[in-house]
Amino acid sequence: MSINAAVIGCGNISQFHFSGLAKAQAKVKWVCDLNRDAAMKWQAETGAEFTPDYQQIINDPSINLINITCATSAHYPICMDAIAAGKAVICEKTLGLNAADSAAIVKAARDKGTLFYTSYMKRFLPAVEMAKQLIPELGQIISADFRSCQNWGIPNGKIPTDGIFAVPPQGQSFVRKAYGGGILNCGGSHVLDLVGFLLGKPEKISAAIYVPEGFDIDLHASLLLEINRCPVYVLALAHPSSKAGYFNSGWDERFEINGINGRLEFYGPEWTDHSVRAPILRHLDNRTGNTKEYHLDPCSPFDRAIGAFCRDVENGSQQAQSDATGYYVDQLIDSAWQSVRENSQININWKM
Ligand SMILES: NC(=O)c1ccc[n+]([C@@H]2O[C@H](COP(=O)([O-])OP(=O)(O)OC[C@H]3O[C@@H](n4cnc5c(N)ncnc54)[C@H](O)[C@@H]3O)[C@@H](O)[C@H]2O)c1
Numbered sequence: 001m002s003i004n005a006a007v008i009g010c011g012n013i014s015q016f017h018f019s020g021l022a023k024a025q026a027k028v029k030w031v032c033d034l035n036r037d038a039a040m041k042w043q044a045e046t047g048a049e050f051t052p053d054y055q056q057i058i059n060d061p062s063i064n065l066i067n068i069t070c071a072t073s074a075h076y077p078i079c080m081d082a083i084a085a086g087k088a089v090i091c092e093k094t095l096g097l098n099a100a101d102s103a104a105i106v107k108a109a110r111d112k113g114t115l116f117y118t119s120y121m122k123r124f125l126p127a128v129e130m131a132k133q134l135i136p137e138l139g140q141i142i143s144a145d146f147r148s149c150q151n152w153g154i155p156n157g158k159i160p161t162d163g164i165f166a167v168p169p170q171g172q173s174f175v176r177k178a179y180g181g182g183i184l185n186c187g188g189s190h191v192l193d194l195v196g197f198l199l200g201k202p203e204k205i206s207a208a209i210y211v212p213e214g215f216d217i218d219l220h221a222s223l224l225l226e227i228n229r230c231p232v233y234v235l236a237l238a239h240p241s242s243k244a245g246y247f248n249s250g251w252d253e254r255f256e257i258n259g260i261n262g263r264l265e266f267y268g269p270e271w272t273d274h275s276v277r278a279p280i281l282r283h284l285d286n287r288t289g290n291t292k293e294y295h296l297d298p299c300s301p302f303d304r305a306i307g308a309f310c311r312d313v314e315n316g317s318q319q320a321q322s323d324a325t326g327y328y329v330d331q332l333i334d335s336a337w338q339s340v341r342e343n344s345q346i347n348i349n350w351k352m
Pocket of ligand 1: 008009010011012013014032033034035038052054069070071072074092093094119121178179180271
């Protein structure tokens with residue numbers, strides 16, 4: 001089956017999806033955005049038709065893949081309409097504004113028998129794939145530590161009056177509207193996805209999340225998860241330093257996984273840099289005393305993710321990634337907030 005695709009939302013992230021679709025040789029037949037100017041470049045580049053109304057795409061029977069790259073607040077209705085029309089869907093993360101919406105999307109896709117992906121692309125980084133392969137070498141996992149610290153350039157202690165963090169009277173900041181939340185939804189969601197990919201489903205969670213006065217988003221989230229009696233610490237932080245991190249870029253994304261036989265360490269560059277700079281993966285083997293450092297070739301994880309999803313759509317079979325990945329992360333985010341509200345550790349009530 002050849003792929004006739006449509007892209008809904010032509011803002012910042014869409015460039016990576018257009019690239020992935022082009023490399024997968026999918027034909028982009030429609031581009032859609034509420035703002036025509038955002039779509040013009042992509043309309044010219046792909047030769048696609050433009051519409052500001054996504055229903056026109058839903059009603060086109062020739063479209064078999066819909067890429068949803070618009071603001072998180074618009075994901076739910078577009079996913080549900082696309083699934084009801086039997087289209088395969090790739091949706092940007094985070095999937096929903098809450099776990100109940102995300103679970104409903106996944107259930108709808110299962111009931112309809114359509115393929116459904118949330119675009120958590122970091123699990124398609126070769127260094128992350130290598131980490132997954134090496135985990136059995138670690139033996140029993142005894143602790144893990146994941147972090148996403150990003151320099152958001154927010155002056156310490158000041159309430160923003162303009163820009164993407166400013167909260168207008170009776171309104172929401174750009175960040176809350178576009179991304180559905182703060183640092184936990186932005187960088188934090190990616191490392192939560194990696195926890196699921198590498199270690200599985202936590203049973204328990206306790207969290208501390210900090211929304212400073214004058215903001216409508218969190219800038220600091222610390223989560224303590226428990227997976228099979230193993231403590232997993234997750235930190236998402238809007239970091240004040242522009243030099244933080246392994247690459248001194250203000251981007252500090254890393255994980256450590258400790259097993260009885262050794263340890264894995266991962267250091268990632270900024271998400272926009274993957275095509276020029278590869279993450280570093282280190283494997284410390286307690287049994288031999290050796291440390292091996294992997295410097296794999298840089299590549300775009302978006303291209304690899306979208307390529308894998310497109311191959312599944314061509315073959316009519318969901319292989320590259322579970323349909324429930326987006327729900328998994330949203331359930332952890334909801335459970336973290338529940339733990340904060342209840343001021344206690346909670347058992348995670350997985351719906352699927
Ligand atoms: N995977 C990642 O690392 C990553 C990074 C950044 C953003 N994102 C996600 O990508 C999504 C978009 O983020 P962005 O940075 O591109 O935002 P953006 O504001 O740059 O672009 C979003 C576009 O969607 C359009 N839009 C909004 N509602 C629409 C609707 N109902 N129909 C058609 N168009 C609509 C807007 O006009 C805008 O042009 C968000 O869900 C965000 O969380 C993911």
